[in-house]
Amino acid sequence: MQLHSHEPKEELSTRLARFEAQCREKGLRVTKQRREIFCAVAQSCEHPSAEKVLVSVRKALPNISLDTVYRTLASLEEMDLLMRVGLSSKARFDGDLRPHCHFVCTECGEVYDIFPQADETAFTLPRGARETGGVRQVNLQLRGICKKCQKKQ
Amino acid sequence: MQLHSHEPKEELSTRLARFEAQCREKGLRVTKQRREIFCAVAQSCEHPSAEKVLVSVRKALPNISLDTVYRTLASLEEMDLLMRVGLSSKARFDGDLRPHCHFVCTECGEVYDIFPQADETAFTLPRGARETGGVRQVNLQLRGICKKCQKKQ
DNA sequence: TTTTTTGCAAATACTTTGCATAACG
DNA sequence: CGTTATGCAAAGTATTTGCAAAAAA
Numbered sequence: 387m388q389l390h391s392h393e394p395k396e397e398l399s400t401r402l403a404r405f406e407a408q409c410r411e412k413g414l415r416v417t418k419q420r421r422e423i424f425c426a427v428a429q430s431c432e433h434p435s436a437e438k439v440l441v442s443v444r445k446a447l448p449n450i451s452l453d454t455v456y457r458t459l460a461s462l463e464e465m466d467l468l469m470r471v472g473l474s475s476k477a478r479f480d481g482d483l484r485p486h487c488h489f490v491c492t493e494c495g496e497v498y499d500i501f502p503q504a505d506e507t508a509f510t511l512p513r514g515a516r517e518t519g520g521v522r523q524v525n526l527q528l529r530g531i532c533k534k535c536q537k538k539q
Numbered sequence: 540m541q542l543h544s545h546e547p548k549e550e551l552s553t554r555l556a557r558f559e560a561q562c563r564e565k566g567l568r569v570t571k572q573r574r575e576i577f578c579a580v581a582q583s584c585e586h587p588s589a590e591k592v593l594v595s596v597r598k599a600l601p602n603i604s605l606d607t608v609y610r611t612l613a614s615l616e617e618m619d620l621l622m623r624v625g626l627s628s629k630a631r632f633d634g635d636l637r638p639h640c641h642f643v644c645t646e647c648g649e650v651y652d653i654f655p656q657a658d659e660t661a662f663t664l665p666r667g668a669r670e671t672g673g674v675r676q677v678n679l680q681l682r683g684i685c686k687k688c689q690k691k692q
Numbered sequence: 693t694t695t696t697t698t699g700c701a702a703a704t705a706c707t708t709t710g711c712a713t714a715a716c717g
Numbered sequence: 718c719g720t721t722a723t724g725c726a727a728a729g730t731a732t733t734t735g736c737a738a739a740a741a742a
Binding site: 395401424427428429430431432433434435436439459463466467468469470471472476477478479480481482483484487488489490491492497498499500501502503506507509510511512513514515517518519520521522523524525526527528529530531532533535536 | 548554577580581582583584585586587588589592612616619620621622623624625626629630631632633634635636637640641642643644645650651652653654655656659660662663664665666667668670671672673674675676677678679680681682683684685686688689
């Protein structure tokens, strides 16, 4: 399975429309807080933290609170409207330094190792990488629901 | 640049020797706490959290404290003797859902996007992935020191 | 013996939760 | 109007730090 990514970035209006559609589908109300938070993340190119989102959104909604930002970011993630860079809040460590992938289950938090098979390439680093800096570690992370949790549902 | 990973896992004794050599090189003392923590992570295959490492190490050193575990994990990471799954403690969000990579600078914490060029494949998912669960998100993370920080040093 | 490291305790992030009021549909 | 979402305050985790005593070189 290969993934490419050469589509141009979508227009904000297109994305807003999808956001609203998804909210309705999930039975979530389209509040101005949700819309502003969605726009802030969609338009930002700096991978903002919750705090940064708060600051940005306060320009339009001065009274919005940090916990609303957290709650909304979580529900936008749930709807696949944005993604969380990295992992959940707890750090996990791995002593195996051979290049391999981590499948992180969003349901139970379990981290599974996936080793590429003998004929597979673990990663192909994009050429852009070396222009950005010296790569010391590579970590391919997959997020989804593991077999065990799929059965429970 | 391609990375493969079909070497067998190294013996603990080999790894311990490297650990000790690296400590001396960096001028860090080889204490029993450091050795136990290193072994705990090196031998574990469950991507333990700091808390789990503490529990495991307490079998040998009942008085070891959680902050020593944190400090040691950080220095082992610094020496490239283990890796942190995910990121640092603060969550960051990305509204761009096209498959792309993140270069995380371990110095300044900055997250850079790297988009594969038109002729490049962003990722090749290993076949093992689908046996583990349903992949909903893919995130290739590179860690290293960015150009800007390299210049400062 | 000198310097680093540890364990303790306390402080500091960061994130989540309960609840009354406000806002959406 | 009924129900959901928000803001506030407070609680809950995860992680970091200052410092005196203990341990490594």
